Amino acid sequence: MGLGDITRAGVLAAVDECQRLGRETFRRRYGFGRATTYELVLDGHGYDSKAIAGVAHLYSTGDLLSADGFSGGARTVAHRLRVLGFTVTDGDAATGGPQQVVPQVVLQPRGGTRDRGPQNFAKSVRQGIRIADIRDALGEQADALTALYPDGIARLWGSTPTTQVNNEKVRALRDRRVGDDVLFYAENHFFARARILRLFNSPPVAREVWGTDEANATWEHIMALGEVEEFSTPVLAAPILRRLNVRAPLRSLTLRPAEDYRHVGHLLPEKSHLAGPHPSTPLAAPYPQPTATDLLDRIGSLDTHGGSRNDGPSRHQPLALLWAISRVAAGKPRLAPWSTFRAEISPLLSEFELPGSEVTPEYPFWHLQGSGLWEVHGIGPDADPIPQEGVLAATQPVAGLTHASAELLQTPLTRLKAVVKLCSTYLDGVDQRELLNRVGLAGYTTADGLLDGDEDEGGREAADAEGTTGPTARRESTSSRLVRNAAIATQVKELHGHACQVCETRLQYKRKPYSEAAHIRGLGSPHDGPDELPNLLCLCPNHHVLFDGLEIYIDVDGIVKRTHGGDPVGSLRRHADHQIDETYLQYHRTLCELNMLTRK
Numbered sequence: 001m002g003l004g005d006i007t008r009a010g011v012l013a014a015v016d017e018c019q020r021l022g023r024e025t026f027r028r029r030y031g032f033g034r035a036t037t038y039e040l041v042l043d044g045h046g047y048d049s050k051a052i053a054g055v056a057h058l059y060s061t062g063d064l065l066s067a068d069g070f071s072g073g074a075r076t077v078a079h080r081l082r083v084l085g086f087t088v089t090d091g092d093a094a095t096g097g098p099q100q101v102v103p104q105v106v107l108q109p110r111g112g113t114r115d116r117g118p119q120n121f122a123k124s125v126r127q128g129i130r131i132a133d134i135r136d137a138l139g140e141q142a143d144a145l146t147a148l149y150p151d152g153i154a155r156l157w158g159s160t161p162t163t164q165v166n167n168e169k170v171r172a173l174r175d176r177r178v179g180d181d182v183l184f185y186a187e188n189h190f191f192a193r194a195r196i197l198r199l200f201n202s203p204p205v206a207r208e209v210w211g212t213d214e215a216n217a218t219w220e221h222i223m224a225l226g227e228v229e230e231f232s233t234p235v236l237a238a239p240i241l242r243r244l245n246v247r248a249p250l251r252s253l254t255l256r257p258a259e260d261y262r263h264v265g266h267l268l269p270e271k272s273h274l275a276g277p278h279p280s281t282p283l284a285a286p287y288p289q290p291t292a293t294d295l296l297d298r299i300g301s302l303d304t305h306g307g308s309r310n311d312g313p314s315r316h317q318p319l320a321l322l323w324a325i326s327r328v329a330a331g332k333p334r335l336a337p338w339s340t341f342r343a344e345i346s347p348l349l350s351e352f353e354l355p356g357s358e359v360t361p362e363y364p365f366w367h368l369q370g371s372g373l374w375e376v377h378g379i380g381p382d383a384d385p386i387p388q389e390g391v392l393a394a395t396q397p398v399a400g401l402t403h404a405s406a407e408l409l410q411t412p413l414t415r416l417k418a419v420v421k422l423c424s425t426y427l428d429g430v431d432q433r434e435l436l437n438r439v440g441l442a443g444y445t446t447a448d449g450l451l452d453g454d455e456d457e458g459g460r461e462a463a464d465a466e467g468t469t470g471p472t473a474r475r476e477s478t479s480s481r482l483v484r485n486a487a488i489a490t491q492v493k494e495l496h497g498h499a500c501q502v503c504e505t506r507l508q509y510k511r512k513p514y515s516e517a518a519h520i521r522g523l524g525s526p527h528d529g530p531d532e533l534p535n536l537l538c539l540c541p542n543h544h545v546l547f548d549g550l551e552i553y554i555d556v557d558g559i560v561k562r563t564h565g566g567d568p569v570g571s572l573r574r575h576a577d578h579q580i581d582e583t584y585l586q587y588h589r590t591l592c593e594l595n596m597l598t599r600k
Contacts, residue, residue: 003070003080006053009378009397010060011084013335014052015042016377020403021150027051028226030058032067038078041087049088053077059335059377059398103181103195105261106172106223107246107254108157110186117186118532119581120210121157125184125194125228126530127411127583128153129209132291137204148197148224151407152291155194155228157182158206158219159253172255173221181261182225183268185250187487189234190268198224231269240264290372290404292414298372299421314357318426319348319435320364321373324401325418326439328409329526335377335400338392341365348438352430362386365399373405412521412528413587419444420594432598441526444594447548449524485531489517492536492578500540501573502552502560507540516544520584527587534581537572547588550595554585563592564599 018026027034032051040047050067058064070076078088111117123129131152135142145154162169178199184192199222206218241248243264244256290298299321304313323345327334336344345361353359366386368374378397379387387397401409409415419441423432436444443449498513499506507514518537521529529535539547546552551563560569574580 003053003057003065003076005061006056006080006084007060007337007378007396007398008084008086009337009395010056010058011040011052011081011086013059013375013377013398014055015040015047016375017055017403018047018052019045023048025150026055030055030064030067037090039089040081041089046089049077049081053081058333060337060396062333062336062340103179103261104176104258105244105256105264106176106180106182106196107241107244107250107256108182108184109250109253110184110191112186113533113577113579115213116210116579118530119534119579121184122530122532122534122581123583124156124209125192125225126230128155130154130291134205134208137202137208139202139204141200141202141205144198144200145224151404153407155225156205156209157223157225158210159221160213160217160219161221167252168255169253172253176223176255180255182223185237187234188237188249190231190237190240191234192228192230193268193271194225194228196223197226200224229269229271235268240267243267290408292408292411292417295373295405295408295414296417296421299418300425302426303367303370304426313426314363315353315426315430316349316357316360316364317368317371318422319352320345320361320368321371322419322422322435322441323348323439324374325409325415325422326441328401328406329415330440333400334403334406335375335398337396337398338365339396341399342392348435351438352427352435362389362392365392368399373401374399375402412526413583413590415526416444416587416590416594420590420597423594423597436598443522443524443526444591445550445598446522447527447550447588447591448519448522449527484523488531488533488536492517492533492538495575495578496538496573499538499573500543501538502543502570503540504573505540505542515539516541518544518547520580521587522548527591529584529587534579535584536578537580550592553589553592555589563596 021029027048030051032048032054035048035050038049040049040052050070054065054067054070078090081088109117110121128149131138131142131145131149131154134154138145146152148154159169159173162173164170176196176199178196180196182194182196183190184194201220202222203218203220205222206220210219212218237250238248241250244254244260246254246256302313302317302321304315304317320341324334327336342361342365345364346359349357349359349361363386366376366379369376376397376399378395379391400406409418419436423430427435433445436442493513493515496515497506498515500515515538518539519529519531520535520537521527523529523531537547543552552560552569553563554560554572558572558574560572561567562569
């Protein structure tokens, strides 16, 4: 595949996304540089031609053309865009643009469990803080953060003040700057990287987001960060700290200059794009940004006409949205061409629509736009009420979730709630378990999800069928599996003395205590939970199986209940040094709600 596969609809979709994000944010998100010669001009606005072409290929075919994978010259990108009917100008688009600043590096300890480091990182960096929730505390910073984060979710990290006058922390707070990189450190490793988009001081914001520490201080020196890269494998910190002349282990916020940072760059993972707008680049006019509540309300109020026998609402739109959500969970592009949509949706409509209903994939492809969750590119405003299949096949428009909807659905809890809303509102009478399996959401049937290397049921049945006589047959396979942190599993067991937090049973196995560490929000897909202490429980094998099998859950009052019937099992036993993140318990409860729906 190459530039010849780019469609006009794909280009229009890429342009629309660039308008919504702003040119700098758009380039950073997809890893492109600023146009130096050729610029796409549409409706009087200029766009970086190579970046647009790369993203247009993503929406035309499903694969992004990376910046180093093709040339942006007159005979390549410019030629293809002109063939598709667009205007491309030839000039030095970079003249007079903002100068790039070589970043320094900020070494940022995350903090341990006692000072809520893992919990705070998950809350305000990984998941982000809704600007609307802290707007009263933000004051004059509200407009600046709204401009930096068009999706309404701010990624914030803070530092407490210091009474010292010239130590490492003082120098870091004084000399760090917008555009610097931040390396997050924990347990002798660097585990994540982000870029500073804004710096400000605000005790009210810090108290609202993180509270206070044991000395009643708060993390008032705040960094607003671009999208965070969490390293797939944490990087051992000692070699990097040695070259930066920093004593290990890292105990304080520390700043090192750009020259030193360059000397250790090869020891860190290769940078992907660090998304987030350049502070000096003006953004496009802001679009209204829905909240997760808005998203769920819109999902629950689809305009579905009655089925052919008037025995219930049509399932065309709910099935298409479930398919779109599965794409988000799988990391696929939010937009897809008509050919892909038709090929993947038609079998779902045929099997799961109301009896007697016609299979008309063009209906949800076009009419989901009325939900405010969906967009279509490549069909003119004078199109028929429902464009005919011949028109769709000829023009290959692209459609899918809006950028704002797809961003909201990146959050696992919001995504799970959306699936529950669709199943409970529109899909009664459907074999929902089979439907989730068909669209690629089979991991929702258990609390631990599908781990890397899991085989589907067919694979297991095939394995059972082999070697029915004689020695058991073997077959070679290659897989990758999640690597759990054995240290925190041991920690949660020792904190509870190997006693189950549900029944307080203490087992002995081979004259040693035995218990199991259970993840609340599973590590497997599509849950993608973190491997950290606030996401763990210490359970006996029986209650671990019941918890993972969604047979028991923990209610908002800490009572363990049976999912089917709601009978109480007992109270969850707590420990002062084991702070459980309530959002993970909420996720597990919602998963149990879905399990009740799919077992009807």
